[in-house]
Amino acid sequence: MSKPKTKRKSKKTFERLDGRKVDELRPITIETGVIPNADGSAYIEMGRNKIVAGVYGPREMHPKRLSKPNMGVLRVRYHMAPFSVDPRRSPAPSRRDTEIGMVMSNALAPALFLERYPRSVIDVFVEIIQADGGTRCASINAAAVALVDAGIPMKDLVAACAAGKMEGNIVLDLGDYEDKKGEADVPVAYMPKLEEVTLLQMDGILSVEETEEAIKMAIEGCKKIYEIQRETLKKKYGMTEGESVAEAEETETDEEPEEPVEKPEEEAEADEE
Amino acid sequence: MSNNIVSRLKRKKIEEVLDAGTRMDGRGLLQYREMTLKTNYLEKSEGSAEVKLGKTHVVIGVKAGLGTPFDDTPDEGVLMVNAEYTPVAHSTWEPGPPPEGAIELARIVDRGLRSAEILNMEDLGLVSGEKVYIVFVDLYVLNWDGNLIDACGAGALAALRNAEIPGYKVSKTNEVSETGKTIKLKLRCEPVPITIYKIGSHFILDATADEEEVADGRLTVTFDEKGNITTMQKSGSVGFTLDEIKKCINIAKEKAAEIRSLTVASK
Numbered sequence: 001m002s003k004p005k006t007k008r009k010s011k012k013t014f015e016r017l018d019g020r021k022v023d024e025l026r027p028i029t030i031e032t033g034v035i036p037n038a039d040g041s042a043y044i045e046m047g048r049n050k051i052v053a054g055v056y057g058p059r060e061m062h063p064k065r066l067s068k069p070n071m072g073v074l075r076v077r078y079h080m081a082p083f084s085v086d087p088r089r090s091p092a093p094s095r096r097d098t099e100i101g102m103v104m105s106n107a108l109a110p111a112l113f114l115e116r117y118p119r120s121v122i123d124v125f126v127e128i129i130q131a132d133g134g135t136r137c138a139s140i141n142a143a144a145v146a147l148v149d150a151g152i153p154m155k156d157l158v159a160a161c162a163a164g165k166m167e168g169n170i171v172l173d174l175g176d177y178e179d180k181k182g183e184a185d186v187p188v189a190y191m192p193k194l195e196e197v198t199l200l201q202m203d204g205i206l207s208v209e210e211t212e213e214a215i216k217m218a219i220e221g222c223k224k225i226y227e228i229q230r231e232t233l234k235k236k237y238g239m240t241e242g243e244s245v246a247e248a249e250e251t252e253t254d255e256e257p258e259e260p261v262e263k264p265e266e267e268a269e270a271d272e273e
Numbered sequence: 274m275s276n277n278i279v280s281r282l283k284r285k286k287i288e289e290v291l292d293a294g295t296r297m298d299g300r301g302l303l304q305y306r307e308m309t310l311k312t313n314y315l316e317k318s319e320g321s322a323e324v325k326l327g328k329t330h331v332v333i334g335v336k337a338g339l340g341t342p343f344d345d346t347p348d349e350g351v352l353m354v355n356a357e358y359t360p361v362a363h364s365t366w367e368p369g370p371p372p373e374g375a376i377e378l379a380r381i382v383d384r385g386l387r388s389a390e391i392l393n394m395e396d397l398g399l400v401s402g403e404k405v406y407i408v409f410v411d412l413y414v415l416n417w418d419g420n421l422i423d424a425c426g427a428g429a430l431a432a433l434r435n436a437e438i439p440g441y442k443v444s445k446t447n448e449v450s451e452t453g454k455t456i457k458l459k460l461r462c463e464p465v466p467i468t469i470y471k472i473g474s475h476f477i478l479d480a481t482a483d484e485e486e487v488a489d490g491r492l493t494v495t496f497d498e499k500g501n502i503t504t505m506q507k508s509g510s511v512g513f514t515l516d517e518i519k520k521c522i523n524i525a526k527e528k529a530a531e532i533r534s535l536t537v538a539s540k
């Protein structure tokens with residue numbers, strides 16, 4: 001762990017490793033319908049993160065004792081492929097994975113109408129194919145789109161990204177190196193329409209002012225990602241601004257999710273890294 | 274956050290009482306139950322603390338031993354926090370692998386200590402890549418009546434502050450042997466986690482098991498003694514607005530100082 005630097009360098013001289021501005025996101029592309037077997041799915045590339053999210057359900061809960069009599073359960077499994085990081089990691093779930101699955105569920109559940117699915121479960125499976133810092137946020141972005149793709153009614157989309165501190169500067173969307181060497185990391189998930197933060201974690205050392213600055217910067221990043229998520233969904237479901245309201249209502253009442261229009265591209269599993 | 278009929282009735286009652294500005298046990302919304310903290314009361318562990326917070330009862334044990342460092346930090350010792358939900362602590366707790374709650378508890382306390390860099394890990398290295406100190410902090414829950422994060426966080430700090438670990442020396446041929454003396458762990462800071470629970474529009478501190486069960490969510494903020502935040506964790510399936518987050522940070526900052534002074538007094 002690096003020692004926190006107390007000196008704040010002037011923003012002009014500070015350069016990020018990949019040349020980004022302090023408040024600039026890494027390039028993001030999202031694709032829906034990548035897993036034909038799933039009820040809904042999405043693939044996200046956020047920087048060098050490559051992540052697949054698949055949604056099954058609402059369906060019967062197994063084991064039954066985990067179900068709730070008056071509402072559905074959103075169960076998220078976050079899992080990293082052994083080859084997603086260097087050195088190889090064991091495929092067995094770690095404590096970190098369990099915790100991230102839990103915080104992801106908490107981040108996404110506020111957007112759903114779980115009271116509509118008593119005794120049922122909505123399963124979200126997230127596979128990290130390649131990790132590049134900020135996997136939990138990228139996973140939430142993909143999972144939110146996958147939930148929409150599954151035809152599950154939602155109050156709002158959930159977008160997520162982190163802000164943090166690197167060499168004394170508050171920066172947006174930490175990459176792998178910044179994540180490891182930076183002084184702090186603040187992942188945030190946000191529902192832009194409802195203006196609610198649904199995931200908030202923090203590791204590192206920050207003053208109260210810096211913490212607030214980081215949260216605000218992350219929220220701005222989430223708003224940008226929200227637009228990318230919307231564009232992705234519009235592209236898939238062919239909605240234009242004019243007809244979006246009627247169409248959205250139609251999908252809400254629709255039990256069956258729409259069939260993927262085209263065969264999904266092979267996901268970039270044969271990754272060049 | 275359970276949803277059976279009993280907890281829905283409970284929720285109704287608890288919210289009614291909160292609306293009236295008080296709690297089921299008569300406390301104020303931001304008032305803690307009485308916390309008692311006893312340290313170094315176990316002989317066979319290197320450091321220990323017993324925390325009682327109302328009926329919540331946890332024991333924290335610090336053990337240190339030798340082990341191999343992680344590949345990516347060959348010169349650094351290891352600090353590990355583990356939480357056990359013992360079946361004795363509550364009627365709904367069963368033996369078996371740790372449930373999500375226990376893992377989250379351990380992780381929040383762990384991150385609170387480690388991201389604050391409470392120990393200089395390089396001081397705990399002995400032979401690069403081969404032998405380092407491993408410091409285990411075990412959080413052992415004996416009775417659950419809510420607010421485990423704050424109880425365990427305070428207890429872990431108190432136990433580490435009082436811990437004396439066996440000293441080792443390294444010979445020229447990199448042989449590691451015990452010196453027969455103990456050394457005190459040097460703490461570089463004093464992080465204390467404070468958890469604020471959200472029930473409807475109310476924010477409360479030190480929730481009981483009943484309050485925890487019906488709460489919509491919570492936010493844990495760990496403060497060090499310099500007023501820096503070292504860990505945050507939002508949990509539960511509701512969102513917080515930015516203003517609510519700011520409010521929680523302010524509540525936590527004030528309370529953390531108070532709880533920290535308790536852990537000092539326990540010396």
